[in-house]
Amino acid sequence: MITALFSRQRIYALLLFLGAGILMARTIIMLFQGALEVLVWWVSALLILELLIDLACMLTSVRWFIANTKNEDRIPLRLGTSAAILHAVRVLIFVIGRAGPWTDFDVRPGKEALYWNWELVYFASVLSALGVIGVIVIWTLRINAKKKANENH
Template sequence: MRRVKDSRQRFYAGLLMLGAGVLIFRTLRMVTVEEAAEILVDWVYVLLIMEFMIAGACLLAAMRWFTLSKWQYASTALKLGAWAAIFHAFRVLIYVLGRTGPWVNFDVKPEYREAYSFDWFWVYFAATFSVLGLIGVYIIWRLWRSKKKLL
């Protein structure tokens, strides 16, 4: 007898796969097209690669949850998704601080500081979506906690 898959679980897992996919795409674009390895300071580049690995693990866990459609697989995917969102928000905070105040371009290698340019739209865009990601993590955490209390 074939088990019916829960469409709600598949929807949540699909959203998580989409979010992880966006983070992976953005990281790959930064590394290949924007030459982040050459421009960014080493420790910022390491943070970028760590975010890529967490997002990749989140994508794989969400794919497993999507395929099997069981709540027991949701925990790993949601935890990795939360870590990916938190890590991304931290990296975006470094990016925003590197564009403002007394720390202008501290995350860029010295030889690229004068020539490095950016568009303020992308600074606001990154900051806004990072804050939205953190709000999403908080909401999911609260819902998960209340669900565990009911059980």
């Protein structure tokens, strides 16, 4: 019973659900802090897009958890990859908007960036980099597994 509940597929689905949930929670917090009024339209669109991708990833992860088969992993993994990369792009936009010659290019004229400090920016940057590294590692492992499967057949 416990082995079926905690199969490898279900653990992967649960971890993906939790990862998307963390990204979604941060996005919702930003929305409640007034991000749509502060950010320029295209950055706001990226924020909403990430929210939708996170939600879709969570829903498809639940489906994968229930199905408990490897056949159900394709869509949630692609959505998780999209969410991680999009989040990393949004963090990069935020960092660029706080420093350098493009200061505040991502906020509307007369508005200030949402509450932030450099420690939060570093933290978000490190987590985003780890997310992208995780995506690269997982996809590399999947490609190698497919190559081995093709060689054995």
